Amino acid sequence: MDPLLPKDWGSLSRNWDMRDIDNLTNKGLSDKAQENLHRNAELRTNRRLRQNKLLTLRAGEEVIRIFNPEQIEPQEIDYNGNGEKTQKFDYTVTDPNTGEIETFRAGIRTSGDIDVLLAEGHRLLKIRREGSGKFDTRYYLTPVQES
Numbered sequence: 014m015d016p017l018l019p020k021d022w023g024s025l026s027r028n029w030d031m032r033d034i035d036n037l038t039n040k041g042l043s044d045k046a047q048e049n050l051h052r053n054a055e056l057r058t059n060r061r062l063r064q065n066k067l068l069t070l071r072a073g074e075e076v077i078r079i080f081n082p083e084q085i086e087p088q089e090i091d092y093n094g095n096g097e098k099t100q101k102f103d104y105t106v107t108d109p110n111t112g113e114i115e116t117f118r119a120g121i122r123t124s125g126d127i128d129v130l131l132a133e134g135h136r137l138l139k140i141r142r143e144g145s146g147k148f149d150t151r152y153y154l155t156p157v158q159e160s
Contacts, residue, residue: 065105068115068140072150075141077157078106078117082131088118102127109137123152130156 042050070076084105089098102124104117117140119127130138135156144150 065114065116068106068117070140070142070152072142072145075139077109077137077139078115079109080117080127080131080136080138081105081107082136090118119152123154126152126154130154 068076068078081104086103088101088103090101091098100121102119102121104119104124104127106115106117107113108115127138133156137157137159138154139157141153141155142150143153
């Protein structure tokens with residue numbers, strides 16, 4: 014067993030996170046090697062955040078989700094493949110009934126509404142979709158009282 018690996022290593026397929034990498038500092042690795050490991054761990058963490066299932070709603074549908082204000086990622090999306098990018102914001106949300114983690118992608122206007130609610134301390138929000146087309150869809154968010 015390699016003395017640099019954590020004792021609970023288990024499997025080589027395990028993804029290390031920043032805590033694992035930090036535990037290895039001052040173990041004979043050069044600054045460059047430590048920097049590379051930190052960069053890789055950060056990229057893996059960001060990739061896991063982006064790999065959440067995308068929350069999609071149909072017209073008139075509503076759901077309740079817990080928003081994590083520490084996990085918001087701005088995105089520039091090219092929807093039609095012509096190089097025209099649209100600013101979107103990916104919010105990591107959790108289904109309070111199942112614990113499933115999803116990504117809710119919001120446009121600029123909806124993102125502003127969400128940010129105001131998050132700044133007010135609301136994390137449990139009802140999301141309702143109105144409209145079904147590309148230009149008439151609007152999401153309405155309202156705080157839900159936590160019980």
